[in-house]
Amino acid sequence: MASSLRWTSTDLQSLRDDGKTYEIVGGELYVSKQPNVYHQGACGALFAELRSWSKQARLGIPILAPGLILADDDDVAPDVVWISNHRLAAALEADGKLHSAPELVVEVLSPGSTNEHRDREAKLKLHSRRGIGEYWIADWKLREIHVYRRKDARLVLSATLYEADVLTSPLLPDFTCKVSELFEDIPRG
Secondary structure (H helix, E strand, O other): OOOOOOOHHHHHHHHOOOOOEEEOOOOOEEEEOOHHHHHHHHHHHHHHHHHHHHHOOOOOOEEEEOOOOEEEOOEEEEOOOEEHHHHHHHHHHOOEEEOOOOOOEEEEOOOOOHHHHHHHHHHHHHHHHHHHHHHHEEEOOOOEEEEEEEEEEEHHHEEEEEEOOOOEEEOOOOOOOHHHHHOOOOOHH
């Protein structure tokens, strides 16, 4: 009887640093190449909006591409997270990584069907299972954001926001951001 290989955080530590991003979701290894400039531009814009709000609200902080270890076989590096001061104190361990769920996880889609499957399906299930309050998927090519919010112990699609819309969150009191501003430095088509 054949058994399938289940990757763990320990396995990730043994991989050489080759500039790629390695993530484990449910014991399955995902490998991503370095992101392109438009992906990073959208990440930076989302981070900047969350940081600006956080500096005024003083309720927590956004973090770019943190190590997020939710279990030995769930070890990911989301593009951006926002975590409250209270949760940060408990989640941040000596290795400099978060070891419990932040309130908000943001992924900016990378090109390719494997990357899209990872963010839209595998990570959605992971974050739903692990208690993330909100999950935003930003699609810089289509210039839209899919907002998933926790309802009945799972993440469900709450809204698809387009350029004319405003992004808000019940997790972030008085946070508002025009979706168009997140993609303004990215050329169309």
